[in-house]
Amino acid sequence: MVNVKNIVMLGFGDMGKGIAQVCLMAGYSVTAVDISDDLIQKGLEYIKTGFEKLESKAKLPEGSGAKDFLVKLKTSKDLIEVVKDADLVIEAVVEKLDVKQKLCKDVIENSPDHCIFASNTSTMSITEIAENCSKPENVIGMHFFNPAPLMRLIEVIRGDKTSDESMNIGIEVSKSLPCLRGERYVARVLKDRPGFIVNRVLSPGSIYINHIIDLAYEKGIPWEQVDADLSGENAPMSTLTLSDFTGRDIAYHGQLYYSEKLSPDYKPGKVLTMQMEQGDLGKKAGKGFYDWSKGRPQPDLSKKAGIVNREIFVAINANEGCRILEEGVVTSWKVIDDSILAGMNFPGPMEYASKNFKRLTVLLEETSEKLGKSYLKPCDLFKSGKFVDMV
Numbered sequence: 001m002v003n004v005k006n007i008v009m010l011g012f013g014d015m016g017k018g019i020a021q022v023c024l025m026a027g028y029s030v031t032a033v034d035i036s037d038d039l040i041q042k043g044l045e046y047i048k049t050g051f052e053k054l055e056s057k058a059k060l061p062e063g064s065g066a067k068d069f070l071v072k073l074k075t076s077k078d079l080i081e082v083v084k085d086a087d088l089v090i091e092a093v094v095e096k097l098d099v100k101q102k103l104c105k106d107v108i109e110n111s112p113d114h115c116i117f118a119s120n121t122s123t124m125s126i127t128e129i130a131e132n133c134s135k136p137e138n139v140i141g142m143h144f145f146n147p148a149p150l151m152r153l154i155e156v157i158r159g160d161k162t163s164d165e166s167m168n169i170g171i172e173v174s175k176s177l178p179c180l181r182g183e184r185y186v187a188r189v190l191k192d193r194p195g196f197i198v199n200r201v202l203s204p205g206s207i208y209i210n211h212i213i214d215l216a217y218e219k220g221i222p223w224e225q226v227d228a229d230l231s232g233e234n235a236p237m238s239t240l241t242l243s244d245f246t247g248r249d250i251a252y253h254g255q256l257y258y259s260e261k262l263s264p265d266y267k268p269g270k271v272l273t274m275q276m277e278q279g280d281l282g283k284k285a286g287k288g289f290y291d292w293s294k295g296r297p298q299p300d301l302s303k304k305a306g307i308v309n310r311e312i313f314v315a316i317n318a319n320e321g322c323r324i325l326e327e328g329v330v331t332s333w334k335v336i337d338d339s340i341l342a343g344m345n346f347p348g349p350m351e352y353a354s355k356n357f358k359r360l361t362v363l364l365e366e367t368s369e370k371l372g373k374s375y376l377k378p379c380d381l382f383k384s385g386k387f388v389d390m391v
């Protein structure tokens with residue numbers, strides 16, 4: 001197997017700088033490439049501050065200081081030049097298929113034969129990204145969670161033409177990357193299907209959320225009360241605050257994507273569409289569900305609307321977990337639960353469903369009927385309970 005030493009981090013934005021930091025922490029030489037001088041500068045500052053903090057908290061290996069790691073970091077704007085001796089290129093540029101396809105082709109054409117191109121895409125098909133390049137066997141997905149130094153999960157994804165060797169190298173490198181909050185968890189994604197593991201399993205919850213939000217709007221129920229229904233007790237941010245924080249446009253585009261790839265039932269709801277049209281995109285626009293003009297809102301969650309059944313989310317997510325088991329994305333429900341815990345910091349739905357699938361099957365039938373959304377019907381693997389043994 002190829003011994004990876006030189007990593008090129010392509011795209012030095014939010015994700016790229018975090019990924020570059022963990023690669024440096026593992027001892028790799030990293031060259032960060034971006035088209036923006038400003039973002040290169042910001043990335044360098046982020047990593048420098050990160051290592052200095054680790055040094056001041058004595059969290060670096062004994063006998064080493066921030067400088068020992070920073071000396072292995074270079075930056076460049078010339079991709080073609082720097083990939084000449086790259087063993088692995090991790091791409092985290094804008095989420096646009098044509099941009100990623102072009103970069104994949106450029107990297108594969110100009111790098112050594114063994115060089116692997118790994119995409120950090122959240123939604124796109126690895127097979128499609130590799131489509132125009134001459135060595136699709138060298139292309140994998142390496143999907144990190146934000147921020148990469150803190151979130152334990154990396155999903156390593158096999159495209160339709162990816163070789164075993166490339167997958168194994170992707171897994172080995174991923175396992176070697178430290179995590180500042182607990183032990184790194186690497187999930188092997190065996191089929192290139194929309195959303196991979198975590199995003200996919202959680203995705204159909206949006207169908208139920210759209211229903212709740214639209215219902216609350218029609219009935220004039222204040223968002224704070226709906227938010228009180230939706231939010232977990234110990235969550236660092238309430239559900240609707242988080243949704244504003246991430247951006248309503250991200251939710252909108254995600255739902256459109258799944259509505260094209262999986263089912264029209266994902267189509268954005270009335271309120272979400274209205275928020276897009278009015279530009280109420282959340283934090284970045286100063287307004288979403290809440291007013292952000294004076295900083296982060298502090299919703300009063302003391303009163304609930306009483307229109308949400310939280311168990312429905314568990315049922316919907318576990319049902320989707322069974323769909324990816326049916327599709328062969330993973331072969332064990334434990335991997336789904338472990339991935340969600342490592343990527344999102346909350347427990348996955350599968351263990352609970354394995355003990356309650358009969359009751360949850362009835363709940364899914366009722367919910368699908370009530371909402372008029374056939375995608376929420378229990379799939380065969382779920383209702384038969386045969387997934388229980390796929391541990």
Ligand SMILES: NC(=O)c1ccc[n+]([C@@H]2O[C@H](COP(=O)([O-])OP(=O)(O)OC[C@H]3O[C@@H](n4cnc5c(N)ncnc54)[C@H](O)[C@@H]3O)[C@@H](O)[C@H]2O)c1
Nearest residue numbers: 011012013014015034035036039092093094095121122146
């Ligand atoms: N932000 C997240 O939470 C998150 C999580 C997982 C995966 N992702 C994925 O990671 C990727 C990057 O997301 P981000 O949030 O870091 O975006 P970002 O906008 O913060 O960073 C993208 C960077 O890519 C650079 N770039 C654009 N075109 C380039 C090119 N041709 N060559 C070199 N650099 C180029 C930009 O200048 C920018 O610095 C996307 O594919 C996204 O879907 C994001």
